[in-house]
Amino acid sequence: MSREDRLGWGLVAPALLWTAAFFVLPFLAMLALSFAHMEGREVVHGFSFGNYVKAFGDWSQLKALVNSIEITLTVTVLSVLLAWPLAATIAWSVPPRWQRAALLAAILPFWTSYVVRSYSWALVLGKTGVLNRGFGLIGLGPYEMASTRFATVIGFTHFFVMLLTLTIYANLVQLSPNYLRAAQDLGASRLRAFVHVILPLTLPGIVTGAFVTFTLCIGDYITPQILGGNNELTLPQLIMLQMGRGGNFPMASALSVILMAVVTLAYAACARWLRLDRL
Amino acid sequence: MTRRFSTNLTALALVLASPALAEDQLNALVWCDHTDPALLEPFEKANNVKVNVKEYEGTAAGMAILDQSAPGDWDVMVVDSVDVARVAAAGRLAPIPAEALPTADFFPELVMAAQNVIDGKTYAVTEKYGYNTISFDKTKVDPADMEDMAALTSGKYDGKIGIYDYYLPVLGLVGLGQGVATADLNAGALAGLKEPLMALRKASRQVSDVVSSQTALATGEVDIVVGGGEWLTAVLAADNPNLDWTIPKQGGLRWSQSIGVVEGAANPDLALKFVQYIVSPEGQAALAQSSCYWGMPANMKAGDLLSAEAKATLRWDQQPDYLARAQLYPIPDAATDTAMQDLWTEMLNQ
The missing domain is CATH 3.40.190.10 (Periplasmic binding protein-like II)
Incomplete structure (x- = not known):
């Protein structure tokens, strides 16, 4: 091994050790636990697929995974659709000296507690909340919005639009306006130039933000717990249900491994465009 | 680092540590x-x-x-x-x-x-x-109805009911509604609770934890919380004197x-x-x-x-009567506990 190689390994070693100690080893422990089972209230270590069979074979368990994926995909798509125009407006329409202030305003809600924000949405969307009162003034409603999937999606989207705005903005400000001018000089309409030139060039920012959104959203327990009214379970809620009084850690581990597998699949699907250095 | 600076740092550390030492x-x-x-x-x-x-x-x-x-x-x-x-x-x-x-x-x-x-x-x-029974807003619900658990699934309060998100007391209450004492609640008895539990779920608006249940009751999102009691309404009593709770004739859980x-x-x-x-x-x-x-x-x-x-x-003042009418929480063995949890999961995801 050359001196340069040794130096490289030496520099990388702390990060590798950190990852091994705080990610790889805990994950292996969780994976091993997922094959254990409960006898009474005792965890019996062994190698059984029983937890996975139950997770995929029992519809009430599998539905939690389906719910999680449906909600996460909805939130991710909605967040991208809302964040892109917001980021574009900040990058292209706001004078450069005001862009920092505009970005700051966009991420202001990050400064409040996540839990407080979720409870605030529950109050806004409630039967006597701000929205329904507003609808009442124009003779509409009241609508049942709280304790629904709609409320969960709203709470998530509010949070992740801010995150996606940052990643897409970071991508957009690096784009030279000459790309758009060149496309239009060559006869492309504004729509065609957007679809074939601008959008592909901002894809890394979109996909990076979308992947982070997907990962954080599918693993979140707080928002569906507060805003969803437990009218449908998501996977993190099902995991928590195993932990509370019953202490079924093997089942909770199996469900967590499944959650990680879904995130890994999402990563594989996005890997081509992912630019995590943009975060 | 100078000696003086080092001494000052030591003194500062001692001052900071002193409360813990005392x-x-x-x-x-x-x-x-x-x-x-x-x-x-x-x-x-x-x-x-x-x-x-x-x-x-x-x-x-x-x-x-x-x-x-x-x-x-x-x-x-x-x-x-x-x-x-x-x-x-x-x-x-x-x-x-x-x-x-x-x-x-x-x-x-x-x-x-x-x-x-x-x-x-x-x-x-x-x-x-305390008690896991029924909390309600007495201005929106007929208090007389709350004396009978059957009113919950009569259709009169559909969409106005919240369920406290803890399977032990709620399954215990559903059991009492079916005449099953909490001490007799085992895996076999659970089969008979599935239908009434699902009916209650169908009539309910949400299943929520303590804070969400309190919020829902206080804001009028729901008018009744099954599994509630003084622990749910007491902290809200000053601002919401309309909130009340009772032990129905079938009994409640302690x-x-x-x-x-x-x-x-x-x-x-x-x-x-x-x-x-x-x-x-x-x-x-x-x-x-x-x-x-x-x-x-x-x-x-x-x-x-x-x-x-x-x-x-x-x-x-009502404690002698309440204590006589309330049953202790179910104490399930591990198998019953798992069966209860599975039934609860099924109810949440129905």
């Missing part, structure tokens, strides 16, 4: 009602001690915390009374001298020797109790929590002192009115320190 520390694994400064401060001042609290929910979660801790990390633990035997059997609770506890002053039903005493040794003492000294506690004498404070009239009065949730004190002498309003909110 005070004893007591580490308590508790439920949220024990985090109220109004409860802890009198004990801290009287004993020149700092009480460090960590909240947990669910006995398994509490035991997992103990499993991951070193001996001596924890001094006292609050535990669901029906789980004292389970925690003691796991070697997590130390025996405490029964004669050091004022159980003679307790409501007789709350001594709970069957739960707190194992093989003649006392492992915990009951500190607080929840109770106990406190014990953790096996291997670093300071067992101080730990016992804290337990004694919690079950003293002063500690009981503060605990009963904790900002997290209210509940009846196990020690009757706390009544002397509670205001008339507080006693009215807690229904102090």
Whole structure:
């Protein structure tokens, strides 16, 4: 091994050790636990697929995974659709000296507690909340919005639009306006130039933000717990249900491994465009 | 670094460390009602001690915390009374001298020797109790209807019901509605509860935790909370006098929590002192009115320190009748517990 190689390994070693100690080893422990089972209230270590069979074979368990994926995909798509125009407006329409202030305003809600924000949405969307009162003034409603999937999606989207705005903005400000001018000089309409030139060039920012959104959203327990009214379970809620009084850690581990597998699949699907250095 | 700067740093470190050196520390694994400064401060001042609290929910979660801790990390633990035997059997609770506890002053039903005493040794003492029954807004619901659980699934209150998100009390209540005593609630009896549970779910608007249930009731999102009780409505009583609770004719469930000294506690004498404070009239009065949730004190002498309003909110005078009509939480074996949890999951995802 050359001196340069040794130096490289030496520099990388702390990060590798950190990852091994705080990610790889805990994950292996969780994976091993997922094959254990409960006898009474005792965890019996062994190698059984029983937890996975139950997770995929029992519809009430599998539905939690389906719910999680449906909600996460909805939130991710909605967040991208809302964040892109917001980021574009900040990058292209706001004078450069005001862009920092505009970005700051966009991420202001990050400064409040996540839990407080979720409870605030529950109050806004409630039967006597701000929205329904507003609808009442124009003779509409009241609508049942709280304790629904709609409320969960709203709470998530509010949070992740801010995150996606940052990643897409970071991508957009690096784009030279000459790309758009060149496309239009060559006869492309504004729509065609957007679809074939601008959008592909901002894809890394979109996909990076979308992947982070997907990962954080599918693993979140707080928002569906507060805003969803437990009218449908998501996977993190099902995991928590195993932990509370019953202490079924093997089942909770199996469900967590499944959650990680879904995130890994999402990563594989996005890997081509992912630019995590943009975060 | 100059010598003078180094000396100053050392002095600063000593000053910063001095409170810790002057005070004893007591580490308590508790439920949220024990985090109220109004409860802890009198004990801290009287004993020149700092009480460090960590909240947990669910006995398994509490035991997992103990499993991951070193001996001596924890001094006292609050535990669901029906789980004292389970925690003691796991070697997590130390025996405490029964004669050091004022159980003679307790409501007789709350001594709970069957739960707190194992093989003649006392492992915990009951500190607080209340009921899982039906909370409601009396301006939106006919209080007479709430005296019969059948009204919940009659169609009259469809979409106006919230269910407290804890399977033990709610399944216990559904069982009572079907004439199944909590002591008889086993895996076999559960089959008969599926249909009424699903009917209740169909009539309900949401299944939610403590704070969400309180919010929903206070904001009118729901008018009834099944599984509620004084612990749900008492903290809201000042701002929402319309909120009420009752025990229907089929009965209600009695929840109770106990406190014990953790096996291997670093300071067992101080730990016992804290337990004694919690079950003293002063500690009981503060605990009963904790900002997290209210509940009846196990020690009757706390009544002397509670205001008339507080006693009215807690229904102090009705306790003999309520205690007679309420049954203890189900104490499921592991198989029944798993079956209950599966039924609950099915209900949530129906």
